[in-house]
Amino acid sequence: NRPVVCILGRPNVGKSTLFNVLTRSKISITEDTPGVTRDRIYAKATWLDHEFALIDTGGLDPSSDEAFMPEIMAQAEVAVENAQIILFVVDGKEGLTTVDREVAAYIRKSGKEALLVVNKMDAKESEDHRYDFYELGLGEPYTISAEQSRGIGDLLDATVASF
Ligand code: GDP
Numbered sequence: 001n002r003p004v005v006c007i008l009g010r011p012n013v014g015k016s017t018l019f020n021v022l023t024r025s026k027i028s029i030t031e032d033t034p035g036v037t038r039d040r041i042y043a044k045a046t047w048l049d050h051e052f053a054l055i056d057t058g059g060l061d062p063s064s065d066e067a068f069m070p071e072i073m074a075q076a077e078v079a080v081e082n083a084q085i086i087l088f089v090v091d092g093k094e095g096l097t098t099v100d101r102e103v104a105a106y107i108r109k110s111g112k113e114a115l116l117v118v119n120k121m122d123a124k125e126s127e128d129h130r131y132d133f134y135e136l137g138l139g140e141p142y143t144i145s146a147e148q149s150r151g152i153g154d155l156l157d158a159t160v161a162s163f
């Protein structure tokens with residue numbers, strides 16, 4: 001069975017942008033299926049000699065009163081349960097938020113291996129937040145720009161190294 005890689009994080013950090021960049025050019029898609037939304041959320045992928053399934057999820061916000069949040073949380077829970085490794089995406093431009101801390105706590109509770117991914121490092125403001133994320137206790141962050149496809153190779157190397 002191929003490993004499952006799950007992209008997790010609060011809304012608007014760039015999860016779907018990362019999913020798209022990973023499936024567009026850096027890894028080859030051999031199969032995909034539509035998700036419940038208009039967005040594609042699942043892709044079979046390869047990097048180097050490794051095949052894996054990549055899953056995008058809806059933005060997690062445990063304290064949100066948004067109508068679909070219970071469904072989004074439930075779907076993410078299933079994705080996490082099946083995942084070998086989580087790519088936990090945060091927003092370097094905005095810095096660390098309460099919801100990031102909640103999602104980090106959820107990931108720690110899941111016991112799953114996780115890589116901390118600080119996205120939007122192309123933005124000028126992001127430099128100010130570079131060191132904020134260490135306090136999440138998830139180790140050395142991978143700094144990327146999904147929009148500019150920067151840092152993606154190192155992230156994928158670390159991802160497949162965990163299989
Ligand atoms: P999601 O809700 O986590 O799936 O986030 P999206 O992928 O939909 O992106 C949310 C917003 O962040 C969009 O306006 C993107 O254009 C923007 N965004 C995503 N990645 C980057 C990045 O690397 N740099 C910058 N500056 N903006 C980004």
Ligand code: MG
Pocket residue numbers: 015016017057058059
């Ligand atoms: Mg998204």
